[in-house]
Amino acid sequence: MALSSETSGLSNILEADAKHISKMARETFEKEGPLLVVASGRDTISVASSIKRLAPENVFVVQEQIPWFLRRWITPCESPGKNVVLTVGALHQADSAALRSAASAWHDELAPVPKPLLVVNVGGPTKNCLYGADLANHLAARLQNVLWSCGTVRISFSRRTPEKVSDILVREFTSNPKVFIWDGKGSNPHMGHLAWADAFVITADSVSMLSEACTTGKPVYVVGAERCTWKFSDFQKSLQDRGAVRPFTGKEDVSISLFWPKKKKKMRTGDSTTVNVPQSSAVPKGKATLVTVAKQKGGWKRGVAIFDFILRLGAIVAALAAASTMGTSDETLPFFTQFFQFQASYDDLPTFQFFVIAMGIVGGYLVLSLPFSIVSIVRPHAIGPRLLLLILDTVALTLNTSAAAAAAAIVYLAHNGNSNTNWLAICQQFGDFCQKVSGAVVASFVSVVVFMFLILLSALAIRKL
Incomplete structure (x- = not known):
């Protein structure tokens, strides 16, 4: 090539x-x-x-x-073909060949250290995985609790690590002979750590470091997963469901965790599996976890989607009732003269004509939106249908509100008139007509309220995905 x-x-x-x-x-x-x-x-x-x-x-x-806003909508649970590779973690270069090379390159420095070797990788907070000095204090306390079972602990920080976080760990462990803290000078030991470590403790914010560590097949413990939201939370849950990681509690015996049993689960086509990783004699042999996307449980998101569907049915009834009621509003008074017959109809006023057309469009849209609402029930974690419904619901709400507000102004004049412009209150004569158009306006505002709830639900679901 x-x-x-x-x-x-x-x-x-x-x-x-x-x-x-x-x-x-x-x-x-x-x-x-x-x-x-x-x-x-x-x-x-x-x-x-x-x-x-x-x-x-x-x-x-x-x-x-795949674009984040389509990821959950179009990604299948199983690979559709050999040309599509589905992964949970990030792509990286830490394959068996790279680990063999790193094991050789770092042999002189890491082979002699007392075992087991626990590697601690600290990243940095992100907007969807926030933490600070509090997490650093918790991590330091838990590491103190497991030091007795470790031969060596090596701590590395990333470029994103806040100084207040690194300072806490440096202050806590800098004088401990078991602990080595990389100061950022010289060659980066990351690949050597991947090759020689017996277990890992990694902060939840770093998808790349977790993906690389899980590839080695060695025990991986996570700190701060409960603080993650959105796709970072889903990523942590996916790894835990597959038995690839566990929360770091400070109660672990690192020497025993070398024989960490894998979580048993029923296998199916395209599900997680393991592949033997050939390694040099200098590195303990293990298995690398190959993880793929699996279907997630719906939880409260499915309940929100079901409520969304029910609200749409109610909005359909309200919108179509408003359109049909206004479209059939017509009244002829029982008295007339030789030249005039007194009649009131919705098509006498352009505002009411606009109301009928607008509410008909809104009702039609709501009917067409039902399949997308059903998709959200079947796949409650899918963000694509939610985002589409949020945008279209906002447009429909604008149209609905404009039609309802314009018609409400005319209905108000019909009931009360306006002495400044000599507009008469025609509802004193056309009572049935006014009653029907008033009912249509009320139904349209019911639809407006339902749309507001639908938009709030979609926004909430997207925010929590």
């Missing part, structure tokens, strides 16, 4: 130009073979798909990461 920027001309491509890249792939195909195109994230999907469409026989496209 053509990977050289000097021979393929990639250095001349300042932006992702699909036509330029596909043309270059066709021109270099005979000499260098297919061009490897690696795209990551939602912003690259359109470019990568365009390159594949323009040069289908000349490129090999790898697309990483």
Whole structure:
């Protein structure tokens, strides 16, 4: 595959130009073979798909990461084909070959240390996984409780680690002969730790470090998982359900955890499995966990989705009742003159005509939204249908409110009139007509209130997903 920027001309491509890249792939195909195109994230999907469409026989496209707002909607529970790889964790380079190489490179430094070796990786807080000095204090206390069962403890911080967090751990363990704290100078020992560690303690914010540690097949303990929200919470739950990680409580015996039993579960096609990882004699042999996406329980989210469906049925009744009631409002007085017959009908006023059309559209939309509400019941963790309903419900609420408010103003004049403009209160004569249009307006405002609840429910479900 053509990977050289000097021979393929990639250095001349300042932006992702699909036509330029596909043309270059066709021109270099005979000499260098297919061009490897690696795209990551939602912003690259359109470019990568365009390159594949323009040069289908000349490129090999790898697309990483499904957009977060479609992830739960379109990701199947089982791989649809050999060309699709479903993973729970992040992609990384810590495979068996990399671990063998790291074991050799770090042999002189890590092989002689007393065992078992417990590696502690501390990341940094994120907006969906918040923590601070309180978590550092808890971590320090729990590490003190398990030190007796460890031969060596090595602590590493990331670039995101707040100084107040690292200072607490440094102050607590800097004088302990069992504990080594990497100060960020010299070679990064991360790969060596992955190869030589007997167990890991990792903060919940770092998806990458957890994914790498789980690949080694060694015991992995997590700190702060209960503080995570949104997809970070789902990630932690997925790892725990598969037996890949456990919460770090400070009651562990690290020497016994070397024989950590795997959690038993009923296997099915596409579910988690294990693969033997060949390793050098310097590293204890183990198994690496291969994790894939599994169906999650609905919990309270399914209850919210069911309530959403029921509210939509009520809104359909209210919207269609408002439209039909207004559309059939017509009254003719029993007396007339030689030249005039006194009659009132909704189509005499453009505002009422707009009301009928608008409420008909709103009712039709609500009917069409029912399948998406059902999808949210079946797949309560799916964020795509929720996001779509939230946007469309907001548009429908705007239309519904404008129609209801305009009609309410006319109904008010019909009941009370306006002496300044000499508008008479016609409801004194057309009582039945006014009663029907008033009922239609009330029904439309009921629909408005239901829409508000629907939008709040969708926003709540998306916020907690």
